Every structure is written in C-alpha cells, then in structure tokens.
Amino acid sequence: MKAVLTLYDLLRLAYPRSSLQWLSALPPENVAVNWVVLAIADVQTGDLLISPAESVTQELLYEAERRGACGVILVGGSSAVPSAAKERLEMLPLPVVLLSGDENPRVIQRLLLTLLVNQRLGLVERGYRLHLQFTQLSAEGAGLPGLARAAMDITGRGVIIQDKRGSILAEQVSPALESIWTDVLTQIGTSITLPEVMRDRKQAGQQGGAVLQEIPGGLIRLIKPITVGGVARGYLSLVGLAGEIDELDYLVAEQGAVVCAIEMRHSKAMREVEKRLQVDLLTALLHEDFSPRDAALWAQNLGLDLAQAHVALRFAWSRPTSSREPPSRRRLETLVNGEVSRLGLKVILSAMGNEVVCFCQVPPRQAGYPSRRPEIALELGKAVLRKGKEEHPDTPVCCGVGLEALSLRDWQTSFRQAGQALELARRLKSDQVMYFSDLSVYRLLLQIEHSPELTAFQEETLGALLAQENSLELLRTLESYFAHNGNISQTADALFIHRNTLIYRLERIANILGQDLDNPETRLALQLALHIHRMK
Structure with a gap:
C-alpha cells in the first residue's frame, strides 16, 4: 500500500472511470490529498473540496485555488454545472472532476476519508462495493462479457476470462491496449501460457492468490484463478502496461473471480439441464417415440x-x-x-x-x-x-x-x-x-463382412502374399502402386525407393501371387482383397 495517496490514486480506488469526467486538465501524478472537506471555509492547503455541481460558481473555484486546494469534486450531471463556471474551468490550473450520479456528498466524503485515514479498511469497503456491483450485474444476466466490461471500466485494464483449458470465454480490451489487443489474445489465449503455479488446477485453487506474469512487449498480466470446490475452473486476467498494476487491480481480480465462479457454476447447471433434455430428445427421436x-x-x-x-x-x-x-x-x-x-x-x-x-x-x-x-x-x-x-x-x-x-x-x-x-x-x-x-466399396463390404465367401476370397487372392515374412512391406508396396494408378515414378517417390527397387518388388509380388498385375480383372480383385484385409 502507498504511504501517501495522490488525487489520482484516491479517485481510482473509490470510483470507476466511467463515473468520472475531468473538466480541467488531468492532475499531475504527485498531487497528494491531505483531507476531504465539504465547505469552502474549511479548505486548507492540500485539501480536496466536494461541492454539488449546481452550486459551483466562479468565486468558489477562485477561492478554492487561493486556499491551496488540491482539487474539486463536483457531484451531479454535466448539465448542472453553470455555464459561467465552465468558462472559468478552461483557465483554472486547479484539477476539477465531475462525479456523475446523485450520491450524497457526505457519503463520498466518508468513503474518501476512510481511504485516506485507514487505507486497508478503505480497500475492504471498496472490495465490498465491488462485490455488490459484480453480483448485481450477474443477477441482471450480464454474464461473463458484462463482468469483463465492468472490470475494464473500473480498472482501465484489458480483461480476459478463460476456462480451465485456457479457452477465452469473454474479453474486453482497454483503450490503452486497443492497437495490440489481438496480439495479446494470441499470446495468452491457451493454458500453456499460464505460470507454472497455475497449470496444476488443484494447486492453483488451493493457493488461490493472484499472480503477476510479464508479457513480451512491456506488458504485465495479473492472473486470479476462478475457484470452485477448491479447484481452478478458469482464470481471470487483468492486462496493463508494466508497473501499472495496483491495489485496485487486485481487488477487482479477487471480487471478479468470486462472481465469475458463481456465473460459471450457474452456466454449468444450465448446460447440465439442457444436456439431459438433449439426451432425452435424441433418444426419443432415434426410437421414434x-x-x-x-x-x-x-x-x-x-x-x-x-x-x-x-x-x-x-x-x-x-x-x-x-x-x-x-x-x-x-x-x-x-x-x-x-x-x-x-x-x-x-x-x-x-x-x-x-x-x-x-x-x-x-x-x-x-x-x-x-x-x-x-x-x-x-x-x-x-x-x-x-x-x-x-x-x-x-x-x-x-x-x-x-x-x-x-x-x-x-x-x-x-x-x-x-x-x-x-x-x-x-x-x-x-x-x-x-x-x-x-466409403465407396466399403459400404458393400460392411454389409457382408461376416460372409465365409468374403474371407475365402481374401485368402485365395492375397493368402500367398500374407504368408511371406516381409508381407507388410509387400502389402504397402501393392497398396501404394494402386493408389497411384500404376504409375511407377509416383509410387517409387511415395515409398522413397528407387524405380528399379519398385519394379523388382512388383515382379516378386506377381510371382508370389501367380498373377499378371497388368490385367484389369486382377487389379480389381487385388484391390478388393486389400480393402477386405484393411477392415480386418
């Protein structure tokens, strides 16, 4: 945890990016927050002022800057900010951010002060709020894609949800990674790319904690196993630039993985019901019930x-x-x-x-x-x-x-x-x-495969060849010869032997069988016998 929270850190830990709109330039990363106040008269150097958007005036912004405020939070919609105050914002070096919604300023003050005074307690409270947010999305049927979008909106990181085999179930690109997102998915889209500690699903489920993994290209990946019954059933990953991962990312990964587990169990239960219905339907269809x-x-x-x-x-x-x-x-x-x-x-x-x-x-x-x-x-x-x-x-x-x-x-x-x-x-x-x-001729052979005549035909046609010590080599030669329509050069190339070697083998096969391999009827009989032999 950071010893001193900056304005950027404080707002990032407290609220999702989508609820914040900067009306001035973004604050420098080193702007520290000393306290959070609701009245302009209470502002001291380094304090953060919270004001209803409709109450803001040019005079209030001038006074906040004069008193050394580190920033101003306006609560409400953009339309509620008076036009005169908006004009002043363009020239004001003071960071001003609009927090959308109708949340009570005192509730906002309490949350921000909790984070300032007791960062650990503030993170616990933020984690509880994240859990409620993710659970609500799940209850509304947002599914894994909706959870991925929410996690990206809160953290500003790319989000990937994978099943136990590494297949991607849902993903959401962040603006910062949009140009390289396809490459990111290719790099980590399988279970093979998981860290060693995550590949054993039972070990990953029991260990339970999130793990950092470097990705080529100056990226970092925070991986949290999605655990059900002590076994990792999937993985939630947050992807950002190296050095960016912070406490909020860990919170989102932890709470997101919990709700992903609930969502995956629900999906599995639905699939089981659907599977039973499909089994019953298919059985009934095949039996004409x-x-x-x-x-x-x-x-x-x-x-x-x-x-x-x-x-x-x-x-x-x-x-x-x-x-x-x-x-x-x-x-x-x-x-x-x-x-x-x-x-x-x-x-x-x-x-x-x-x-x-x-x-x-x-x-x-x-x-x-x-x-x-x-x-x-x-x-x-x-x-x-x-x-x-x-x-x-x-x-x-x-x-x-x-x-x-x-x-x-x-x-x-x-x-x-x-x-x-x-x-x-x-x-x-x-x-x-x-x-x-x-299947060609196999369709006919399958119908009569138990016929004694079929076995006798194979024995009469190929029996002498099968009795040879090198029968496998001779059979492979004969099959390749027929597969290449009797073309000597192509057959020799396919078998990786010299033409003369092939000619010698074919002459030997003809002598063993006592047949003329150039006779069309003989070829047909031999090919049929080879088909029968393959089946057996």
Whole structure:
C-alpha cells in the first residue's frame, strides 16, 4: 500500500472511470490529498473540496485555488454545472472532476476519508462495493462479457476470462491496449501460457492468490484463478502496461473471480439441464417415440429447427498406441462441446455408450438438387480430431459422419451411416473424418463382412502374399502402386525407393501371387482383397 495517496490514486480506488469526467486538465501524478472537506471555509492547503455541481460558481473555484486546494469534486450531471463556471474551468490550473450520479456528498466524503485515514479498511469497503456491483450485474444476466466490461471500466485494464483449458470465454480490451489487443489474445489465449503455479488446477485453487506474469512487449498480466470446490475452473486476467498494476487491480481480480465462479457454476447447471433434455430428445427421436409435432416443439425449445437439414456425427476414442487407458467419454464430450461452442454451431448432442453423438444443423439444399457435402459438419469433425490429437496424441479421436437428414424419419438413417463410417475409421486407424458418402466399396463390404465367401476370397487372392515374412512391406508396396494408378515414378517417390527397387518388388509380388498385375480383372480383385484385409 502507498504511504501517501495522490488525487489520482484516491479517485481510482473509490470510483470507476466511467463515473468520472475531468473538466480541467488531468492532475499531475504527485498531487497528494491531505483531507476531504465539504465547505469552502474549511479548505486548507492540500485539501480536496466536494461541492454539488449546481452550486459551483466562479468565486468558489477562485477561492478554492487561493486556499491551496488540491482539487474539486463536483457531484451531479454535466448539465448542472453553470455555464459561467465552465468558462472559468478552461483557465483554472486547479484539477476539477465531475462525479456523475446523485450520491450524497457526505457519503463520498466518508468513503474518501476512510481511504485516506485507514487505507486497508478503505480497500475492504471498496472490495465490498465491488462485490455488490459484480453480483448485481450477474443477477441482471450480464454474464461473463458484462463482468469483463465492468472490470475494464473500473480498472482501465484489458480483461480476459478463460476456462480451465485456457479457452477465452469473454474479453474486453482497454483503450490503452486497443492497437495490440489481438496480439495479446494470441499470446495468452491457451493454458500453456499460464505460470507454472497455475497449470496444476488443484494447486492453483488451493493457493488461490493472484499472480503477476510479464508479457513480451512491456506488458504485465495479473492472473486470479476462478475457484470452485477448491479447484481452478478458469482464470481471470487483468492486462496493463508494466508497473501499472495496483491495489485496485487486485481487488477487482479477487471480487471478479468470486462472481465469475458463481456465473460459471450457474452456466454449468444450465448446460447440465439442457444436456439431459438433449439426451432425452435424441433418444426419443432415434426410437421414434415422438410425434413429429411434439418433437418439433421440444427441439424448438432447445434452439433447434427440425425443418432444417441435420447431419449425424459419431465420435469415439481410437485404441491407444500405448499401454495407457484411453481418456474418458466425459473428456471426449468436453472436447466436442468445446469445438461446437468455438464454431458457433447449432447441434443436439448426447453421450451413448462409449461414443459421443451429435446432430449438426446444416444449410438445406435446394429442392431438386443432389445431396452435397455437409462442410459445416465435416469441419466440426476435423476440429474435434485436431483438438483431440493436440491434447491426447497417444489416443486419437475417430469420427464418422452420415448423410443429410432432411426430415425426422431420416435421422435414424444418418445415425446408422455415421456409425458405419465411425466403425471403419476405427478399423483403418484413420486420422481423418470418415464421411459415409466417401466409403465407396466399403459400404458393400460392411454389409457382408461376416460372409465365409468374403474371407475365402481374401485368402485365395492375397493368402500367398500374407504368408511371406516381409508381407507388410509387400502389402504397402501393392497398396501404394494402386493408389497411384500404376504409375511407377509416383509410387517409387511415395515409398522413397528407387524405380528399379519398385519394379523388382512388383515382379516378386506377381510371382508370389501367380498373377499378371497388368490385367484389369486382377487389379480389381487385388484391390478388393486389400480393402477386405484393411477392415480386418
């Protein structure tokens, strides 16, 4: 705490910037305040005078300056200041500030004197007022964006509210940082940029205090964990120029984090209710337990329009590449929800078994036009796979996407198609979104995969090759050869081998199989057998 409060410090600690309007030039930073008085007759050198705006006169301002006042606070609206007094303000070296509102001057005096006489007690009282202000905003439905705006208005700092993974939930730029705000968000927009003490959410929640972190470019970041149940569920940051952070910033961070925690718990409770409704609705739709009218009404309450086209997506963890257990289904659900929120999509989502299922609303195609690729849904699938790989590189996420469902009766079909695509993605260990329309011949093979004839066909066609010691190398060579339409140069480049080496391998494959690789029928049979082998 500062031993002596300046006029700037005193007003900053007491009132938000939006309630203050300087009618004269800003005061120098070293203008100290000795006392706060309400009458001009009581003014002594270094005192701060409080006066109703409508009562101010030229004579009063002259007298305040003559007596050595450090400044004048006018209480009321700008229109209440007499025009004659406004003219005098332009020539007066005395700092004059207008405090908007109708607060009683005696209440203002008491608050400012409390800060002057007992700064610690004054900060406690200011913290209580901040808590009331933030709580009122939350009760009025301002949400996290409203809390961020209020925190910026009070402190003049840039404000960022993040969830436990570092994703930005709300942010508010300050005027001083407007030109570089995008760079600031890029630098601290993930959990990786948190100080070491904040990365362990349990430790951060138990420690609880705010932490300062330097940011490249001469900036400083004050970080306060948003704690629920002893665990950090998010982070509130105030960003300013290096050396600017003061007691008010700590107060705002502390009280703001408390109300952010309440807001986040409320949002989580609302999401849980909505999630249960979505689970019930999706289950009923897939089992046709609703009439179309009832389903449409229920979906409308959840913000969905069943008159629009929807596409089924099904997500599941792939088999881990290590001995570790795969992440939980709840973690997968969190991943999907995070990307849905980031992309701003309208979906209905539910966890089913070890999968996460969602139907994504997509723009409908025009009547008479063929089905088109649902790019919005495919982008969601790609985003979830990217995020999953980033957070869990040893256990990729698999995704299957069905065709458009233009009506309720098509939802089951799209759901089934997405399931087939997901199953194939897991079998092929694919790191790409598997779209049902792209399955090609696999669509047929999945229908007859348990047929003895299918197994016999694969054995007759590829059995001799599979029996070789270096079968994996030979299979990879054959697959690449077909993938490049029999082009020797492209295949050799793809396999990083010499053309002569490739030609030798192909001749050896042909000899092992007793087949002519230039025969179109042979190629078709081998490609089909390779597809069957991949599935198994």
